[in-house]
Amino acid sequence: MSVRKGERGETKLEVLDWCRILSSYTVQACRNEKIFPKSSRWIMAKPIIDECISAMTCIRRANAADLYEQAEYRRNQQSQAYCHLEALLSLINLAYDSFSIDGGKIETWTCHVIHTENTLRAWMKSDKQRQNNKSG
Numbered sequence: 772m773s774v775r776k777g778e779r780g781e782t783k784l785e786v787l788d789w790c791r792i793l794s795s796y797t798v799q800a801c802r803n804e805k806i807f808p809k810s811s812r813w814i815m816a817k818p819i820i821d822e823c824i825s826a827m828t829c830i831r832r833a834n835a836a837d838l839y840e841q842a843e844y845r846r847n848q849q850s851q852a853y854c855h856l857e858a859l860l861s862l863i864n865l866a867y868d869s870f871s872i873d874g875g876k877i878e879t880w881t882c883h884v885i886h887t888e889n890t891l892r893a894w895m896k897s898d899k900q901r902q903n904n905k906s907g
Contacts, residue, residue, distance in 0.1 A: 786890045787834065790827045790852075793883040797823040797859075800880060806872055815866045822862060826855035830891065838898055839905065849895050856888050 800806050801816035829852035836845035860881065867877045 786830055786887070786894050789883070789887040789890050790830050793887045794823050794827050796880060796883050800876065806876065807866075807870060811870075815862065815869065819859065819862045819866065822855050822859040826852045826859065826887070829855060838901060842898075842902060845898065846895070849891060849898075853888060853891055853895075856884055856891070860884050 797820060801812070801820050804812075807816045829848045833845045833848035833852065836848065838845060863877060863880055863884070866872060867874075
């Protein structure tokens with residue numbers, strides 16, 4: 772039996788997909804000389820990429836952990852991923868101010884981060900509900 776579209780929730784695979792899209796966009800932006808000139812790219816591009824990779828790594832670790840047997844570790848990795856995404860937003864904002872990056876590019880980039888955060892939060896909420904249903 773299929774689930775109606777309006778009743779479907781976010782899945783962990785959607786979180787991984789959105790994080791992959793975000794990571795790809797981030798790497799492309801950070802490699803673009805029109806956004807980050809080579810002479811000063813290391814100042815902002817590396818920390819931005821590092822936060823993005825850290826978020827993806829945490830999401831992957833959380834996905835690999837069992838919901839019931841490794842619940843605390845899984846939740847911790849999800850929370851760390853969220854913190855890395857928040858740091859990424861701060862760095863993107865700083866890059867926007869410091870490098871005069873086009874507002875449209877920043878808006879797209881920010882939307883990718885926020886959508887990844889939203890799907891991550893939905894996944895965390897789903898995990899919590901599943902844990903409550905099992906114990907209750």
